[in-house]
Amino acid sequence: MSDYNYAVFDMKAEAPNFQGFPANLHVGERAPDFPLEDLESGETVNIKDLWTDGPVVVEFGSFT
Amino acid sequence: MDAIADRFADRAVRSVFIYTREAHPGELYRHHTSMAGKREIAKALRSVVGLKRQVLLDALDGAAHQAYGLLPNMTWIFGHGGLILYKSAWTDPDDVAESLTRALDGVERRVKGDNLPFYSERLSWRVRDDETFRALLERCGPQAVSDFYDKTPT
Numbered sequence: 001m002s003d004y005n006y007a008v009f010d011m012k013a014e015a016p017n018f019q020g021f022p023a024n025l026h027v028g029e030r031a032p033d034f035p036l037e038d039l040e041s042g043e044t045v046n047i048k049d050l051w052t053d054g055p056v057v058v059e060f061g062s063f064t
Numbered sequence: 065m066d067a068i069a070d071r072f073a074d075r076a077v078r079s080v081f082i083y084t085r086e087a088h089p090g091e092l093y094r095h096h097t098s099m100a101g102k103r104e105i106a107k108a109l110r111s112v113v114g115l116k117r118q119v120l121l122d123a124l125d126g127a128a129h130q131a132y133g134l135l136p137n138m139t140w141i142f143g144h145g146g147l148i149l150y151k152s153a154w155t156d157p158d159d160v161a162e163s164l165t166r167a168l169d170g171v172e173r174r175v176k177g178d179n180l181p182f183y184s185e186r187l188s189w190r191v192r193d194d195e196t197f198r199a200l201l202e203r204c205g206p207q208a209v210s211d212f213y214d215k216t217p218t
Contacts, residue, residue, distance in 0.1 A: 004085060004125055004126045004129075005086075005095045005097065005124070005126075006085070006089070006095060007089055007095045008207075009087065009088045009208070009211040009212060010211070010215070011212070011215070014134075017133065017134040017135055018153060020133070021133045021135055021138075021153045022153075022185070024132075025131075025132065025133070025148060025151065026148065026151075026183075027150065027151060027183060027185075028147070028148065028183055029147075029148050030145065030146045030147060030148070031140070031142045031147075031148050032128075032131050032132075033146070034122070034123070034127050034131065035123070036082060036120035036121060036122060036123075036128065037120065037121040038118065038119075038120055038121075039083070039103065039106050039107065039110065039118075039119040039120065039121055040118070040119070045120055047128065047146075048146055050080060050142065051078075051142045051143065051144065051145070051146055053076060053078065054075075054076035054077060054078060055076070055077050055078070055141060055142065055144075055149065055164070055167065055168065056077070056078040056079070056080065056141070056142050057068065057069070057072070057077060057078070057079040057080070057139065057140075057141050057160060057164065058079075058080055058139065058140045058141070058142065059065055059079075059080070059081050059082070059117075059137070059138070059139045059155050060081075060082045060084050060122075060129060060135070060136075060137065060138045060139070060140075061081060061082075061087075061136065061137045061155070062083060062084050062085060062087050062088075062109065063086060063087075063088070063105070063109050063112075063200070063203060063204050064087045064088040064136065064197075064200045064201055064203070064204060064208065
C-alpha cells in the first residue's frame with residue numbers, strides 16, 4: 001500500500017502502467033466489481049451497482 | 065466531463081468520478097496515509113474543481129484503481145451487466161462523447177435487430193497543453209511541479 005500511495009511522483013515507475021493499459025481488461029469483457037465509498041453519504045457503493053439502470057461513464061482521477 | 069454527464073443524463077446515462085491516489089502529491093495535497101485523509105482531499109477536490117458528478121472513493125490500497133489499470137485519468141463506459149463498452153487511457157471529453165453516442169445508438173439499433181457489434185481498437189489524440197497541465201500541478205504545490213518537470217526524462 002505504501003507503494004500505491006507514493007509520496008513522490010516518479011515517471012519511470014509509472015510509465016509501465018501506460019504501456020500495459022491496452023493488455024488489461026478489454027472492451028467486450030465484464031467489468032470487475034469493487035466496493036467504493038460515496039463521498040457524500042459515506043455509504044458503500046459497489047461498481048456493479050452503477051450499471052443497474054443503464055450505461056455508466058466512470059472517470060478515475062485526483063487533483064491532477 | 066460534468067457537461068458530458070448533463071448532456072447524456074436524459075438518455076439514462078449515469079456518470080461518476082472515482083477518486084484515486086493523488087497522482088502528483090505536493091505540499092498542499094499530500095499522498096494518502098488514511099481513509100480519513102483521503103476523504104478530506106476528495107472533498108477539497110470537489111470544492112476546488114466544482115465537481116457536480118457523484119464522487120466515489122476507492123479503497124486506500126487502490127483496489128479498483130489497480131484492477132482497472134492504475135492510470136491517473138482513465139475513463140471507462142460500462143453497459144448492461146457491466147459489459148465494457150469503452151476504455152481510454154486518458155479522459156478526453158470529446159472522445160468520450162463520441163464513443164458514448166456510438167454505444168448508445170448501437171445498442172438502440174441492436175434492440176431493433178438491424179445491426180451487429182464488432183470489436184475495434186484505435187489510437188486517439190488529444191491537444192498538448194503544457195500550460196494548463198503545469199497549472200494543475202501548481203495547484204498541488206511546488207513539489208508536484210518539480211517531481212514532474214525536473215525529474216522526468218525528456
